[in-house]
Amino acid sequence: MSNSHAVVAEQFDDRAQQHEASSLGMWIFLATEIMFFGGLFTAYTVYRNIHTAAFETASHLLNAKLGAFNTAVLICSSLTMALAVQAAQMGKRKRLITYLLSTMALGLVFIYIKFILEWHHDFLEGLAPGLHFTYAGPHASRVELFFCFYFIMTGVHALHMIVGEGVMTVLLVMAWRGAFSQERYNPIEMMGLYWHFVDIVWIFLFPLLYLLGARF
Amino acid sequence: MSEHIAPKKLYFFVFASLLVLTLLTWQIAYVDLGQWNIVVALAIAVGKASLVAMFFMHLRWSGSMMRIVVCAAVFWLAIMITLTLGDVLTRGRVVPSQGWHTSAAILHTAAPANQQR
Numbered sequence: 001m002s003n004s005h006a007v008v009a010e011q012f013d014d015r016a017q018q019h020e021a022s023s024l025g026m027w028i029f030l031a032t033e034i035m036f037f038g039g040l041f042t043a044y045t046v047y048r049n050i051h052t053a054a055f056e057t058a059s060h061l062l063n064a065k066l067g068a069f070n071t072a073v074l075i076c077s078s079l080t081m082a083l084a085v086q087a088a089q090m091g092k093r094k095r096l097i098t099y100l101l102s103t104m105a106l107g108l109v110f111i112y113i114k115f116i117l118e119w120h121h122d123f124l125e126g127l128a129p130g131l132h133f134t135y136a137g138p139h140a141s142r143v144e145l146f147f148c149f150y151f152i153m154t155g156v157h158a159l160h161m162i163v164g165e166g167v168m169t170v171l172l173v174m175a176w177r178g179a180f181s182q183e184r185y186n187p188i189e190m191m192g193l194y195w196h197f198v199d200i201v202w203i204f205l206f207p208l209l210y211l212l213g214a215r216f
Numbered sequence: 217m218s219e220h221i222a223p224k225k226l227y228f229f230v231f232a233s234l235l236v237l238t239l240l241t242w243q244i245a246y247v248d249l250g251q252w253n254i255v256v257a258l259a260i261a262v263g264k265a266s267l268v269a270m271f272f273m274h275l276r277w278s279g280s281m282m283r284i285v286v287c288a289a290v291f292w293l294a295i296m297i298t299l300t301l302g303d304v305l306t307r308g309r310v311v312p313s314q315g316w317h318t319s320a321a322i323l324h325t326a327a328p329a330n331q332q333r
Contacts, residue, residue, distance in 0.1 A: 020279060027282050031289035038293040045297065046304050068242040072235060079231040082272045089221045189274075196272045200265045206238075207257035211245035 007183045019186060026190045030197050037201050040156070044149050044208065054142030059213025061127060061135075061143075062150070063118065067210035070113050071202065077106035078199045085192040091182035093175065100172050100188075103195065107165050114158050122147070150209055157205060160198045167191060220277035230271045237264050 012018040048055045084099035126134030129144045171191055241260040270276045
């Protein structure tokens with residue numbers, strides 16, 4: 001197989017067309033993801049409007065400091081991901097591997113904080129609906145509803161990160177074997193689009209879940 | 217085209233802006249702005265999301281096809297949220313026998329009608 005075949009798949013005229021096609025496909029997938037998360041955000045907005053006081057009380061029970069720190073961690077991982085794509089575009093294999101590894105490490109830090117420092121703590125505090133819910137303050141049943149939203153929304157977000165970590169592991173092995181070059185880096189760029197999208201979801205989750213609790 | 221290679225400096229600038237906006241949104245949450253807290257928080261979130269989409273996701277250098285897909289996705293999301301809230305937030309203001317009312321005084325007359333349902 002000649003080199004040009006490896007770079008441009010049979011069905012495309014040239015690299016530009018192939019690049020446009022893969023980006024478009026990825027963006028359409030992300031559009032479906034927007035609808036998926038959009039449904040959760042809409043439901044959350046509706047119930048927040050109905051039970052405003054209870055949702056604010058419940059939001060107080062979350063650790064805004066950890067939420068803010070995790071936001072920063074995710075933004076750092078987005079930067080390293082953007083730099084990984086740039087390194088791939090320039091055909092710098094070592095830099096690509098370094099940036100992919102840092103993105104994965106930062107993603108794992110986020111997941112560790114989320115699951116071990118936050119979820120585990122919430123569970124021990126008796127804030128896990130259905131499993132261990134012992135909160136007995138005002139509006140207890142509505143606080144429970146808030147925590148249903150909290151665990152499902154952050155859980156689905158974390159699941160997206162875990163999937164991202166898996167795909168990135170595959171890309172890391174491919175990069176290690178020299179599968180990418182200045183002419184062929186589409187998979188890295190599509191990974192970037194996915195990772196940044198997951199970052200954007202968190203950018204909305206953080207203020208909606210942690211900050212709108214009238215903390216003053 | 218999106219095969220444009222952005223300079224490192226730009227990425228670091230966007231990164232710094234995102235961190236500053238995160239700090240800002242976090243600190244503003246501790247200041248009582250009444251109804252405006254939610255507006256400011258969401259405005260900052262939209263600003264951050266736009267920065268990520270434009271620069272990290274290369275939309276700034278993408279073709280119009282990509283922009284149409286993004287706009288369509290956001291537009292559909294807006295339809296879902298607007299129509300849903302249009303229903304939920306106006307419940308109780310519409311009395312089936314009397315039609316559409318907005319004044320608060322009429323809400324009291326609407327209450328018994330609601331209870332019958």
